Amino acid sequence: SILPSGNIPPGVNPEAYQWFQTVDTDHSGFINPKELKQALVNSNYSAFNDETCLMMINMFDKTRTGRIDLFGFSALWDFIQRWRVLFQQHDRDCSGSISGMELQQALAQMGYNLSPQFSENLVRRYAMRGARPGIQLDRFIQVCTQLQSMTQVFRERDTGMTGNIRLSYEDFLSGAVTRLM
Amino acid sequence: MAYHSPYKAPPHINAPPDQGFLWNIFQRVDKDRSGVISDSELQQALSNGTWTPFNPVTVRSIISMFDRENKGGVNFNEFAGVWKYITDWQNIFRTYDRDNSGFIDKNELRQALTGFGYRLSDQFYGTLIEKFDRQRKGQVAFDDFIQCCIVLQRLTDVFRRYDTDQDGWIQVSYEQYLSMVFNIV
Numbered sequence: 001s002i003l004p005s006g007n008i009p010p011g012v013n014p015e016a017y018q019w020f021q022t023v024d025t026d027h028s029g030f031i032n033p034k035e036l037k038q039a040l041v042n043s044n045y046s047a048f049n050d051e052t053c054l055m056m057i058n059m060f061d062k063t064r065t066g067r068i069d070l071f072g073f074s075a076l077w078d079f080i081q082r083w084r085v086l087f088q089q090h091d092r093d094c095s096g097s098i099s100g101m102e103l104q105q106a107l108a109q110m111g112y113n114l115s116p117q118f119s120e121n122l123v124r125r126y127a128m129r130g131a132r133p134g135i136q137l138d139r140f141i142q143v144c145t146q147l148q149s150m151t152q153v154f155r156e157r158d159t160g161m162t163g164n165i166r167l168s169y170e171d172f173l174s175g176a177v178t179r180l181m
Numbered sequence: 182m183a184y185h186s187p188y189k190a191p192p193h194i195n196a197p198p199d200q201g202f203l204w205n206i207f208q209r210v211d212k213d214r215s216g217v218i219s220d221s222e223l224q225q226a227l228s229n230g231t232w233t234p235f236n237p238v239t240v241r242s243i244i245s246m247f248d249r250e251n252k253g254g255v256n257f258n259e260f261a262g263v264w265k266y267i268t269d270w271q272n273i274f275r276t277y278d279r280d281n282s283g284f285i286d287k288n289e290l291r292q293a294l295t296g297f298g299y300r301l302s303d304q305f306y307g308t309l310i311e312k313f314d315r316q317r318k319g320q321v322a323f324d325d326f327i328q329c330c331i332v333l334q335r336l337t338d339v340f341r342r343y344d345t346d347q348d349g350w351i352q353v354s355y356e357q358y359l360s361m362v363f364n365i366v
Contacts, residue, residue: 033237034234050237050238050241051238051241054238064317065317066315066316066317113355114356114359115356118356118359118360118365121360121365122363122365124365125363125364125365143363146362146363147359150358150359150362150363151355151359154355154358154359158355163354163355164352164353164354164355165352165353165358166350166351166352167350167351167352167353167358168349168350169337169340169344169349169350170301170302170305172336172340172351172361173301173305173333173336173337173340174305174308175362176332176336176362177308177309177312177332177333177336178308178312180362
C-alpha cells in the first residue's frame, strides 16, 4: 500500500478509503477496471457491467493510465453514492431496478424534456434478459452520465437554441466518439 | 465531407473451417459444458497479442452480434459466425500491423479505415487513437481496433438512416439526436 493504514489523506472519503484497501488486491496503489468491477454491485448483487466500469475509470483517471488512484476512487465513490440515492428515490416499488416509467420521471426531475417513449426505448435496450423490463444501478449511472454529456454536445451545436441542429457526418462521429465513452 | 460505403463486415478472406475443427474449439472454449459460450469464456479464449486481457466491451459487442435469442452467449451454430468474424478481423489487422507488434498506429489505422471506404480527417484519426487506445500507448491493439470499427460502423449506419439525400449532412431534433447516439432509433 502507498499509505499507512489508518492515515486517511485529506479530502478522501473514509468509507472510500476502506474500500480502496480491500479492492486494490495487488496493492499497487491503483485500481484497474477488473478490480473496480469486483468492488461494485447492483441491488441484486450482480456485478457492475464492463461498459459502466470502463466509462467511470475514464472519467476519474486523471493520470490517463487506465486506472485510478485513491483520490480518483474517492471522487468516484461520491459520484456513485449520489446516483445511488437518486436511483433509490425513483425505484418507487423498491424492485432494485428502474422501469421505463420510473426512468422517465427521474429524467423529468433532472430537467430533461424527453418523451416517455424515449425512456421506454432506453430501458428496453439495456434491460437484462429474462428479468422484467428495467435497468439496474450500473446502467442507470451509465445512461444518465451519457445523457448529460450528449446533451452538452447538442447544446454546443444548437447555438440558436432552436432545438434542432444541422450536423455533418464527421461532426456526428466526433461528438459521439469523444463524449459517449 | 463526403462519406462512402464502409463494409458491413470484414472481407471474407478465410475459407470456412470444417465443422470438426470448429467443434473441437467450441468444446475447449465452453468450459462449463453448457452448450453456450458466455462473455467470460470467450474473453479467456481470445488473445489480443499483447498479454493483456481481451477488451470485455469488444467481447460483449461480438457476442451480441451473433446471439440471436439474447441468451447472453453463443451456441455452436452461432459460434461458427463468431469464429469467422474474429479470424477475418485478425487477417485485416495483420495486414496493417506490419511490424507484428500487436498494435497499429495512426497511419496504419487510417490505411485500414480508408480501405473500408471511410473518408475522415487527420484530426478525427487522432480522436480515434485517443479513444480506443485502451493501453495508453498511442497505438491501438487488436481488440480495441475491432471495437473502434464496430462503433464507427454503428454510427455510420444510424447517420445514413437520417441522411436521406446522402449529402453527408443531417438535421435532427434533440430527442432524435439522443436516440441516434444511444442507438435506439
